Amino acid sequence: MKRYLVIALLIMSSNLFAQKKVIDKVVAVVGDNIILQSEVEQQYAQYILQGTKPDPNIKCYIMQSMLSQKLLTKQAAIDSIVVEDGDVDNEVERRMRTMITRAGGEQRLEEFLGRPVILYKDEIRPDIREQLVAQKMQAKITEKVEVTPLDVRRFYQAIPKDSLPVYNTEVEVGEIVIYPKLTKEEKETYKDKLEALRLRIKNGDSFATLARLYSQDPGSARDGGELPFFDRNTMAKEFTAWAFKLKPGELSPVFETEFGFHFLEVLERRGENVRARHILIVPDSPPAALERARVEIDSIYQKVVAKKMDFSAAASLYSGNNDTKYNGGMILNYESSNRTTYIPTDKLDPSIFLVVDTMKVGSYSKPDVFTDNRGKKGYRFLYLKTKIPPHTANLEQDFPKIKEAAYEEKTSKVVSDWFEKRRKSTYIRIDKDFNNCDILKDWIKDTAVSANNE
DSSP: OOOOOHHHHHHSOOSOSOOSSOOOOEEEEETTEEEEHHHHHHHHHHHHHTTOOOOTTHHHHHHHHHHHHHHHHHHHHHTTOOOOHHHHHHHHHHHHHHHHHHHTSHHHHHHHHTSOHHHHHHHHHHHHHHHHHHHHHHHHHHTTOOOOHHHHHHHHHTSOGGGOOEEOOEEEEEEEEEOOOOOHHHHHHHHHHHHHHHHHHHTTOOHHHHHHHHOOOTTTGGGTTBOOOBOTTTSOHHHHHHHHHSOTTOBOOOEEETTEEEEEEEEEEETTEEEEEEEEEOOOOOHHHHHHHHHHHHHHHHHHHTTSSOHHHHHHHHOOOHHHHTTTTBOOOTTSTTOOSOEEGGGSOHHHHHHHTTOOTTOBOOOEEEEOTTSOEEEEEEEEEEEEOSEEOOHHHHHHHHHHHHHHHHHHHHHHHHHHHHHHHSOEEEOGGGTTOGGGHHHHHHHHHHHHHO
C-alpha cells in the first residue's frame, strides 16, 4: 500500500534531543527550503530514546516525513495558512512535559540537552510551528473527502473474501453514575485548606512549591501547577470564568468545579488564550456522603428496572458522568474516529467487562461502589444494550467500521495524489546517502523529473 506516514511522523516530536557533536550538511532541498543532516539525526535520536531498537532504516521514514512537511508548508504559505501562537505554545509545553518525564526530571533533561529547558523551548518553536502548519495544510487537502453508501459497498466488495477482517465480541454499554454530594459543612474543610494555601502565596510563599506539595492534579502538580495555554472551551466553565476575568499576576478566590476545589493565578494572556497555574484539592467521600449517593442511585435503579423511567432519560437527568450522560448514558468507543457506541470487549474498562460479561442483553447490573480514573468514588449501575458475537466483517453489522476504512483509503489516495503532483512541479534534491531507501524511490524518481523541468 502506497501510503504516506506524514500524519504519524509529523506528530512525532522533532528536534527534541540535540546531538552534542554533528558534522552538518544539507541532505535535501525542497524548493527554497533545506533539510540538514543534524535535523534527521535529532529525530532519529528521539526514536531511539522511545525505547526502540536502533534501526538506521528509520532514517528513510524520517526523511520522507520531513520532505512531505516541506511540501505541505510550501503550499500552506501560498494558501495563507497559519497557526495561532497559543496553539504552538500548547504543543511546545506538551512535548516538554513528555521529555521531562522520559528524562526523569527537568534537571536530568537539562544535563542531557546541555542548556536550560527555557532556552530549548525557544529553539524548537519554529519547527513545531512548521509541523502544525503542515498538519493544517493536510487537513485542508482532505477536507472535502467523503464516502457515499455506494462507495462503502464497492470498497467492501473489492476485499477478497478470505481477507475480510474478523471482529471480536462487541458490546453497547450504558451507565448511570452518582457521585457523593457534600453538604455545605463538609465542603468547608476543603475550602479552608485551600484558603490557607492561598494566603501563604499572597504572603510570599512560592506558588510552584505549594502546588508540587499539595495539588492533587497529577497533570500539573509536578510543573508547579502550570497549565498550557487554553481557550474558553477547554476547561470547566467555572475555571474558565476566573481565568478570563483576572489579569496576569492576580489570584482567584477558592472556587469549585466538577473536579474539586481550586484557586488559580493567571500567568499570561494572548488574545483569546490564557496560561495559568492552579492548585486542586479533590474532596474525599465521607461515609455519610457515600450513603446518600447509594440511596439516590438505588431510587433511580428501581425506577429504571420497573420501567417507570427510560434508561437514557434517567442518565441525562441524573448521571454525574458528563462524558456519558449527554449520550443517553452510553459509553463511547473513543478509539474509533466516528465515536461509535460499539466497543470490543478487549477495549472495555476491565471493571466494566467483569460485570457485563455475565449479563444478558437488556439487563441492568445492581448499583455498586466504584472508583473512577481520577480516583473519585461513587456509585453506578450498568446497562447491557447490545452484544455482538465474534464474526467476519459484513455490511449489515459493521457498516460504520467499513465506512471508516473506506474513508481512510480514499483520504490516503487524495493525499498520495497531491504529493505526487507537487513532487513533479517542485525542485527537489536528495543526498545520495538516501538512494537505498525504498520508501524514497518515488521522491528520487520525481526529483529527476522536477530538475529537468527547472
